[in-house]
Structure formats: C-alpha cells, structure tokens
Amino acid sequence: MRPITQDKMDKLTIFMKNNNIDLIYIADWESARDVNMRYLTGHIMDANLIITSGGETMLLPWDVDLAEDHAQVDTLVTDKDSRHNPADYVKEVAKKDNPVIGVNLGIPYRYILEIKRKIPGVKFFEEPHKLADTFRNLRATKSPQELEKLIEAGKIGNKAINDIRKFAEEKDGTENDLSFLVMKKMREYGAEENSFPSLVANVTRSHMIHCHPSAGNSKYSENGLALIDYGARIDGYVCDITIPLSFGKLTAEQEKIKKTCFKAYEEAIAAIEVGVPLWKISQAAVDVIEAAGYHMPHGLGHGLGLTVHDSPGIRQKPTEPERLEVWSEVLIEEGMVFTIEPGVYVKGLGGQRLENDVMIRNGKVEVYTNSEPIEI
Amino acid sequence: MRPITQDKMDKLTIFMKNNNIDLIYIADWESARDVNMRYLTGHIMDANLIITSGGETMLLPWDVDLAEDHAQVDTLVTDKDSRHNPADYVKEVAKKDNPVIGVNLGIPYRYILEIKRKIPGVKFFEEPHKLADTFRNLRATKSPQELEKLIEAGKIGNKAINDIRKFAEEKDGTENDLSFLVMKKMREYGAEENSFPSLVANVTRSHMIHCHPSAGNSKYSENGLALIDYGARIDGYVCDITIPLSFGKLTAEQEKIKKTCFKAYEEAIAAIEVGVPLWKISQAAVDVIEAAGYHMPHGLGHGLGLTVHDSPGIRQKPTEPERLEVWSEVLIEEGMVFTIEPGVYVKGLGGQRLENDVMIRNGKVEVYTNSEPIEI
Numbered sequence: 001m002r003p004i005t006q007d008k009m010d011k012l013t014i015f016m017k018n019n020n021i022d023l024i025y026i027a028d029w030e031s032a033r034d035v036n037m038r039y040l041t042g043h044i045m046d047a048n049l050i051i052t053s054g055g056e057t058m059l060l061p062w063d064v065d066l067a068e069d070h071a072q073v074d075t076l077v078t079d080k081d082s083r084h085n086p087a088d089y090v091k092e093v094a095k096k097d098n099p100v101i102g103v104n105l106g107i108p109y110r111y112i113l114e115i116k117r118k119i120p121g122v123k124f125f126e127e128p129h130k131l132a133d134t135f136r137n138l139r140a141t142k143s144p145q146e147l148e149k150l151i152e153a154g155k156i157g158n159k160a161i162n163d164i165r166k167f168a169e170e171k172d173g174t175e176n177d178l179s180f181l182v183m184k185k186m187r188e189y190g191a192e193e194n195s196f197p198s199l200v201a202n203v204t205r206s207h208m209i210h211c212h213p214s215a216g217n218s219k220y221s222e223n224g225l226a227l228i229d230y231g232a233r234i235d236g237y238v239c240d241i242t243i244p245l246s247f248g249k250l251t252a253e254q255e256k257i258k259k260t261c262f263k264a265y266e267e268a269i270a271a272i273e274v275g276v277p278l279w280k281i282s283q284a285a286v287d288v289i290e291a292a293g294y295h296m297p298h299g300l301g302h303g304l305g306l307t308v309h310d311s312p313g314i315r316q317k318p319t320e321p322e323r324l325e326v327w328s329e330v331l332i333e334e335g336m337v338f339t340i341e342p343g344v345y346v347k348g349l350g351g352q353r354l355e356n357d358v359m360i361r362n363g364k365v366e367v368y369t370n371s372e373p374i375e376i
Numbered sequence: 377m378r379p380i381t382q383d384k385m386d387k388l389t390i391f392m393k394n395n396n397i398d399l400i401y402i403a404d405w406e407s408a409r410d411v412n413m414r415y416l417t418g419h420i421m422d423a424n425l426i427i428t429s430g431g432e433t434m435l436l437p438w439d440v441d442l443a444e445d446h447a448q449v450d451t452l453v454t455d456k457d458s459r460h461n462p463a464d465y466v467k468e469v470a471k472k473d474n475p476v477i478g479v480n481l482g483i484p485y486r487y488i489l490e491i492k493r494k495i496p497g498v499k500f501f502e503e504p505h506k507l508a509d510t511f512r513n514l515r516a517t518k519s520p521q522e523l524e525k526l527i528e529a530g531k532i533g534n535k536a537i538n539d540i541r542k543f544a545e546e547k548d549g550t551e552n553d554l555s556f557l558v559m560k561k562m563r564e565y566g567a568e569e570n571s572f573p574s575l576v577a578n579v580t581r582s583h584m585i586h587c588h589p590s591a592g593n594s595k596y597s598e599n600g601l602a603l604i605d606y607g608a609r610i611d612g613y614v615c616d617i618t619i620p621l622s623f624g625k626l627t628a629e630q631e632k633i634k635k636t637c638f639k640a641y642e643e644a645i646a647a648i649e650v651g652v653p654l655w656k657i658s659q660a661a662v663d664v665i666e667a668a669g670y671h672m673p674h675g676l677g678h679g680l681g682l683t684v685h686d687s688p689g690i691r692q693k694p695t696e697p698e699r700l701e702v703w704s705e706v707l708i709e710e711g712m713v714f715t716i717e718p719g720v721y722v723k724g725l726g727g728q729r730l731e732n733d734v735m736i737r738n739g740k741v742e743v744y745t746n747s748e749p750i751e752i
Contacts, residue, residue, distance in 0.1 A: 030685065031482045032408035044588050063585050063673075065723055080673060084699065106407050109488055110481035113504065128489065176563050180556065187552050192589040197569065209439050212420050213568040297439075297456055309406065323460065347441055 002042040002072040003146060003236075003306065008138045009040075009055055015134050016053040021125050022099040024051045025090055025111065032108045035307040036135050038236060043071035048086040050093050058093060060086055086111065087118040097121040105132045129326055136311035140303060141335030147361060149237035150304060150337050154357055154368045156189045156232040157239040161370055164228060168245055168376050171221040175200040178228060179215035186232045195231035195238035195308050202226045203247075206350040209298055209343070221376065223248030225257060225350030236306045240339050242355030245374045256292065257344045261352040262373060264288040264342035268300060272340075272358060272365045277329045279317040285342040286316060294344050301339040304357055314338055336360045378418040378448040379522060379612075379682065384514045385416075385431055391510050392429040397501050398475040400427045401466055401487065408484045411683040412511050414612060419447035424462040426469050434469060436462055462487065463494040473497040481508045505702055512687035516679060517711030523737060525613035526680060526713050530733055530744045532565045532608040533615040537746055540604060544621055544752050547597040551576040554604060555591035562608045571607035571614035571684050578602045579623075582726040585674055585719070597752065599624030601633060601726030612682045616715050618731030621750045632668065633720045637728040638749060640664040640718035644676060648716075648734060648741045653705045655693040661718040662692060670720050677715040680733055690714055712736045 004012075016024065026049040028037035037049050040057065047061040058075040060082040061067035067076055082089065090101065098121035103112065105128050115122055125131055142150065163185045167178055179200045186194065200215040201208065203224030220226060229242040246258060264285040271284040282300040289296050303310035318324045341355030357369040380388075392400065402425040404413035413425050422438040434451040436458040437443035443452055458465065466477065474497035479488065481504050491498055501507060518526065539561045543554050555576045562570060576591040577584065579600030596602060605618040622634060640661040647660040658676040665672050679686035694700045717731030733745040 032484065046586075065584060066588060080671065085696075103485060105486035105489070106484040108408065108482040109479060109485055109504070112485055112488075113481070128485070180560055180563075183559075184556055187556075187593070192592075193573065208441060210422075212442060216568075217563070295456065320461075 003039050003143070004138065005143050012051070012134065012138065013053055013055045015131075016051075016102065019102075019125060019127070019130070020100055021102040021131075022053060022094055022096070023090070024102040024131070025049070025086070025107075025115070026051070026104060027086065027107055027111050029108075032106060033307075034104055034106060035139070035305070035310070036104065038306050039139060041071045041073050043067050043073075044236070048083065048089070049073075050090060052093060058089065060089055087114040090115055091118050094119065094122075098123060100125055102131045103128065104135060105129065133328070139305055140311040140330070141333060142305060142337055142359075143335070146237065146305065147335065147337070147359060149235055150239070150357070150359065151368055153191070153195075153232050153234050153237050153239040156186055156191045156234065157230070157241045157357075158370045159189045160185045160230070160232075161241075161243065164243060165374055168221060168247075168374050171247070171376065173220055174217050175202060175205075175215040175220050176217055178220050182228070182230050186230075189232075191232035191234055193233050195233040195240065198228060198230035200228050201351075203350040206352070207345040207347045208351070209345065221247050224250065225254055225352050227351065227353055229353065229355065231308060238304055238306075238308050239357055239369060240304060240308055240341075240355065241357070241369050241371045242341055242353045243371045243374055244352040244354050245376070246352075247376050251349070253346070254349055257294075257346060257349060258352050258373070260289055260292040260294060261342055261344045261354055264344075265340065265354045268340045268342060269358070269367065272332060274332050274334065274360060274363055276332050278312055278314050278332060279329070281332075281340070282314050282316050285340075289342065289344060292344075294346075296343060297345065298343065301341050301355075304337045304339060310337075312336060312338060314340070332360060334360050334363065379415050379519070380514065381519050388427070388510065388514065389429055389431045391507075392427075392478065395478075395501060395503070395506070396476055397478040397507075398429060398470055398472070399466070400478040400507070401425070401462070401483075401491070402427070402480060403462065403483055403487055405484075408482060409683075410480055410482060411515070411681070411686070412480065414682050415515060417447045417449050419443050419449075420612070424459065424465070425449075426466060428469060434465065436465060463490040466491055467494050470495065470498075474499060476501055478507045479504060480511060481505065509704070515681055516687040516706070517709060518681065518713055518735075519711070522613065522681065523711065523713070523735060525611055526615070526733070526735065527744055529567070529571075529608050529610050529613050529615040532562055532567045532610065533606070533617045533733075534746045535565045536561045536606070536608075537617075537619065540619060541750055544597060544623075544750050547623070547752065549596055550593050551578060551581075551591040551596050552593055554596050558604070558606050562606075565608075567608035567610055569609050571609040571616065574604060574606035576604050577727075579726045582728070583721040583723045584727070585721065597623050600626065601630055601728050603727065603729055605729065605731065607684060614680055614682075614684050615733055615745060616680060616684055616717075616731065617733070617745050617747045618717055618729045619747045619750055620728040620730050621752065622728075623752050627725070629722070630725055633670075633722060633725060634728050634749070636665055636668040636670060637718055637720045637730055640720075641716060641730045644716045644718060645734070645743065648708060650708050650710065650736060650739055652708050654688055654690050654708060655705065657708075657716070658690050658692050661716075665718065665720060668720075670722075672719060673721065674719065677717055677731075680713045680715060686713075688712060688714060690716070708736060710736055710739065
C-alpha cells in the first residue's frame with residue numbers, strides 16, 4: 001500500500017495543474033535513490049515512476065514480482081526491458097510533442113538527456129525547486145499510520161539502549177563487537193534491518209562526524225569520549241539514535257565538550273513548540289555551542305520517515321543573500337517527526353553527540369526515543 | 377593515496393584537451409554516489425571535486441579531517457561552508473565566462489541548474505556519454521596495487537564459505553542467523569565492512585533477484601533451493617560471492633533450475649579469454665538459460681573495484697538500433713576484474729545463482745573466489 005494519503009496526492013496534482021506540469025517523472029535506482037517513489041507507490045526500490053496531472057501512476061520496476069507484492073499504482077509495466085527505456089514510456093504517457101515534465105532536483109542528469117533525445121519538444125518545469133519543496137512538504141508531516149510505524153521503530157531502538165549500557169559497563173570488547181551486538185539485538189526486537197550501519201567510535205574516532213569505517217577492531221571503552229549512532233527500520237520506517245558515552249576521568253576540555261553538547265540539546269528540546277520556525281530550534285543549540293567557542297559542522301536535525309534524512313531539515317537560517325532567496329521559513333506543525341542531535345567535536349579529544357527522535361502528535365511534543373549520556 | 381595511476385590521469389586530461397573540456401565537476405554525496413571521486417583522489421566519500429584540463433584537482437569535502445587523512449589533491453578547501461556552494465568554486469576555477477564543463481551522467485540535476493545559474497555562459501560538454509565511457513574505461517582495468525586489494529577482499533570472502541557450509545549442515549537457524557554469522561566472520565577475517573547487506577534467501581525467497589528484506593527470521597534450511605549473496609570490503613575494494621544451496625529432495629523442475637544455472641556458469645567461465653568481446657561471455661550463459669526455457673532478469677556480471685558494480689559490465693549486446701548506436705564492443709584485457717553470476721529464478725520454486733570473481737592477470741584468467749554449490 002502506498003504511504004501517501006489521497007489528500008496529499010490531490011495536493012500534488014493540484015500543484016501540477018497550477019503550474020501546467022503535464023507529468024512528473026521519478027527515478028529510484030542504486031546510483032541515486034528518490035524516496036518519493038516508495039512514498040507515492042509503496043513499491044520498495046529500483047523503479048521508474050510516471051505521474052500524470054490527472055493523478056494516474058505508471059510504474060516501471062526492475063523486479064516485477066516485488067512490485068506485484070507492494071506497489072499500488074494504476075499501471076504496472078511488466079515488460080522486462082522497460083527499465084532500459086523509461087523515456088519511451090514518458091513519451092507515450094505525455095501524448096503530445098511539447099509536454100512540460102517535472103523532475104526532482106536529485107534526478108541523475110542522464111534521464112534529462114534521454115528524455116530530451118526522445119521528446120525534442122519537451123520542456124522541463126522551470127522552477128524545479130518548487131517541485132522539490134512540494135515533495136518535501138508532503139513528506140514533512142506524517143499520517144497517523146506513519147506515526148505508528150515511526151514509534152514502532154523508535155521502540156526497537158530504545159530496547160537496545162540497555163544492551164549498550166551493559167556492554168559499556170563491562171568495559172570489554174571492540175567497536176565491532178558493539179556494532180554486532182546492536183544489530184543482532186535490533187533484529188531480535190523486530191527490526192527488518194539497521195536503518196544505516198551503526199557508527200561506533202571510541203575516543204580516538206568520536207571527533208569524526210561520520211566515522212570511517214563505521215566500526216573497527218579497537219577497544220571501545222578506552223578512557224575518554226565515545227559515541228554510538230544507530231537506527232532500526234521496520235516496514236521502511238526508521239529511527240535514529242545517538243548515545244554519547246564517557247569512560248574514566250576526563251580532561252577539563254573533554255568535560256566542557258560534554259556539557260556544551262548536553263546543554264545545546266536541552267535548549268533545543270525546550271524550544272520545540274507548534275508554530276515555531278524550525279531554524280529557531282537550530283539557533284537555540286548553535287548559540288550554546290558557539291558561546292562555548294565551538295562550531296557544529298552539521299545541521300541540528302533532520303526529518304525521519306521512509307528515509308533516514310527525510311524532511312524537514314532543522315538547520316540555520318542562511319545568511320548569504322542568494323541562499324536566502326530560495327529559502328523559506330518552515331514552522332513546526334502537527335505530524336512532523338525529526339531528530340535533535342547537537343554535536344561537539346575536537347580532533348585529539350573526541351566528540352559527543354546526543355540524539356533523540358521527536359514527533360508532534362495531538363499538538364504535543366513527544367520525545368519518543370530514550371537516549372541519554374552513559375558515564376562509566 | 378589516490379588509486380588512479382598517473383598514466384591514467386594523463387589519459388583523462390588528454391581526453392579533456394581533445395574535447396575542449398575546461399574542467400570536470402564531480403559530486404559524491406549520500407543522495408547520489410560517484411565512485412570516481414574516491415578513485416581520482418583517495419578521499420572516502422561526501423565531497424565535490426573539480427579537475428582542470430591541466431590535471432589540477434580541487435576537493436571540497438564535508439569532513440575536512442577525513443580528507444586530510446585520505447585525499448591526494450592539489451587544493452583541499454577547508455572552508456566549512458564550501459559544500460553548500462560548489463558552483464562558486466567551479467566559477468572561480470573556470471576563470472572565464474563561457475567554460476565547457478564535463479559532468480558524469482549520474483550527477484544530480486540540481487548541480488547542473490546551480491552551475492547554470494552561477495555561470496550563465498556555461499556550456500556542458502555535449503557528449504557526456506563519451507566522458508562517462510572514459511571514466512568507465514579508466515576504472516575497467518586495475519593497477520597491480522588494486523589487483524592485490526581485490527585478491528585480499530576475495531580471500532576474506534573465501535574464508536567464510538566454510539562457515540556457511542557448516543551452518544547449512546547443521547540445518548538449524550534463520551536467514552538472519554546466517555547473515556550475522558557471515559558479517560561477524562568477515563570482520564574477524566579482516567574486512568572493514570560487508571560490501572553490501574548479505575542477501576540470504578531460503579526456498580520461499582530465493583526466486584527474488586535481490587530479496588527484500590535482505591534476510592528474515594524464517595528457517596534457512598527449508599527443503600528446496602536457497603542462496604546467499606555476500607561480500608567483503610577492505611580499503612574500499614570489494615569481493616562479491618553467491619553460493620547456491622539446496623536442501624533435501626528436489627522436484628524435477630528444481631533440479632532443472634539448478635543444472636541450468638551451473639551449466640550456464642561453466643559455459644561462461646570457459647568462454648573467458650583475453651581479446652574476447654564481453655558480450656560473448658554473456659551470450660554463452662544466456663544461450664544455456666534460454667535453451668532451457670528460462671529468462672535471466674539481470675546481467676551476467678559486473679566489474680569489481682571501489683564499488684560493487686564497477687565497470688566493465690558483462691551484458692548482452694543490445695538489439696534495439698538506438699541502444700546499439702551508443703554501445704561499443706569491449707574486449708577482455710589485462711587487469712579486468714569482474715563477477716560471473718548466472719541466475720535462474722522461478723516464483724514458487726526458488727532460484728539458484730552461482731557467482732565467483734574473476735581477474736585477468738599476466739594474461740591468465742584467474743577465478744579467485746571459491747564459491748560452489750552446497751547440497752545438503
């Protein structure tokens with residue numbers, strides 16, 4: 001079943017009609033994922049999707065059996081070679097020589113070129129940022145069914161916290177051991193998979209935003225600042241949790257990193273309220289971090305849904321005039337689900353990031369994952 | 377250190393000069409990966425890369441620390457906001473109002489639009505297929521250092537085969553249990569990570585090309601046809617192995633699926649020789665599969681390198697005139713590394729795929745992974 005509600009599908013087709021877009025073409029392949037394909041159809045992955053302004057959907061999947069089990073579309077193309085020639089189907093559906101086609105900003109350039117070659121009179125919708133915003137806005141608030149799934153994923157993530165605490169208390173084992181433990185536990189608790197490879201970093205690696213490799217064979221409980229960033233996926237929906245850990249006696253600077261991170265987290269959570277602009281939540285955390293003399297090298301948070309980096313993004317208001325021009329203020333509203341994850345990182349000393357998942361349900365702010373600092 | 381050799385770097389800049397390309401712009405981000413970024417610089421992931429026709433490289437990474445550890449470039453941009461404005465740097469490097477810029481076919485459309493906005497007189501190289509082919513050709517043959525890394529990855533994959541056999545012989549445990557076992561063993565044997573989530577399918581799921589989810593909580597050793605498709609990564613380089621398994625007494629049709637798959641594999645391997653066109657290897661397998669009345673829904677194989685689906689692809693010669701027009705015959709040559717993985721799939725009966733990794737070294741064909749059917 002497709003996750004998008006009929007109400008939202010109507011919003012999309014109204015946007016298309018208002019902007020004279022004849023059809024939208026979406027491609028979701030290993031080389032470039034577009035979560036809108038799954039969101040609009042229920043089909044899991046690897047397909048082309050065409051949507052007309054009348055709301056008719058046509059899917060060209062790689063795996064027809066998978067599509068038969070999951071896709072909710074008007075036309076399922078079962079020709080095994082259709083995936084090689086999506087532009088032919090775009091041409092067929094467009095039914096005119098100079099259609100206006102909407103594409104997402106992330107679509108690989110090859111599809112633009114192929115459609116131009118097949119339909120020389122084609123016009124691509126001239127304000128693709130607006131279409132991208134429309135997709136993001138549709139996905140930025142979740143239906144009650146989606147909220148249930150997100151909570152289910154969060155519960156699985158929460159259950160692993162105790163396992164992580166026990167592992168830390170034993171002060172034994174490597175980053176890889178912890179990575180496996182979490183993966184194993186989450187599947188035991190019902191996850192279909194990790195929503196991403198767990199980032200497990202001891203003090204020598206916790207200063208990295210996304211440590212590489214995700215886990216190694218070093219002892220995890222070396223004295224100092226450590227973290228683990230992990231998530232579970234169930235029926236496509238994800239959670240995303242980061243636990244900051246510390247082992248042994250810290251230096252004064254390490255204590256400051258910790259305190260700054262946790263204070264930034266508290267201020268951000270306290271600022272969340274229906275109707276507040278998202279950038280103000282980010283500002284609340286950044287103010288704390290910058291007052292302490294640090295710089296946060298990533299956004300404060302991101303939406304959660306069928307993808308780990310869904311909309312809305314929780315970021316600073318841009319300062320450059322040209323980015324400000326295409327930027328628009330987004331207010332917190334019912335059905336939004338996002339992470340809050342301030343981080344402070346200093347090469348040589350380590351880093352701390354505290355991350356929980358938040359949803360707005362029945363007008364209330366629910367922090368529905370339970371990460372908190374673990375100090376050993 | 378960058379994996380590309382100076383000799384190949386020169387080939388790239390000669391191509392640029394011959395085609396009046398002023399610079400190449402490459403983007404590698406979560407939303408769309410481009411392995412050429414790592415191949416050309418050694419930097420792991422998440423960056424923009426600009427290359428001039430003089431061979432000068434400029435990297436705009438997300439994680440500057442990671443880049444300092446890994447990137448081999450002329451200019452490393454450390455401004456934390458540079459990743460938001462790659463088009464500004466493209467403009468700066470281009471140093472003229474109407475530069476010709478080469479981009480890869482998979483680049484997200486957003487970058488095309490942003491560069492056009494910043495440099496209104498820009499021209500994008502008009503034959504992007506040729507540039508994409510150039511990148512593929514550079515990566516299609518490996519340096520001796522790369523061959524060593526690929527063999528190392530293959531050895532790690534090979535070690536897990538015995539563990540899989542033992543697991544199967546015990547006829548106990550779920551798909552997930554086997555998935556974890558393989559992951560754990562491969563890290564024990566030295567892999568930095570799985571090269572992709574292992575696909576572990578019992579008889580109810582082995583008909584799927586890429587089973588979803590990758591593993592579940594069902595018993596693995598149910599009577600019938602099963603498979604496991606897995607790989608290891610070390611220093612970026614990967615192996616890719618599929619073992620076909622069968623449990624208990626099979627139906628006549630299941631026996632036919634098995635035999636057809638293995639015969640197709642044997643014929644393909646036998647056809648590999650320096651100087652032979654790659655499509656003929658594919659044809660050798662497809663002939664066997666189609667003679668038995670089946671259709672193979674995927675290519676016969678793919679290159680291996682810093683990505684699991686590297687060049688060269690081992691596929692059929694296209695039949696449609698317009699695909700044939702942009703197609704060119706590739707011959708097997710020294711330094712090529714690729715999988716051979718014929719598969720036969722029947723919904724309701726299951727599937728079999730046998731996959732090993734092959735390299736051409738010192739003029740000889742080496743099948744350097746050891747997958748073979750496991751029959752219990």
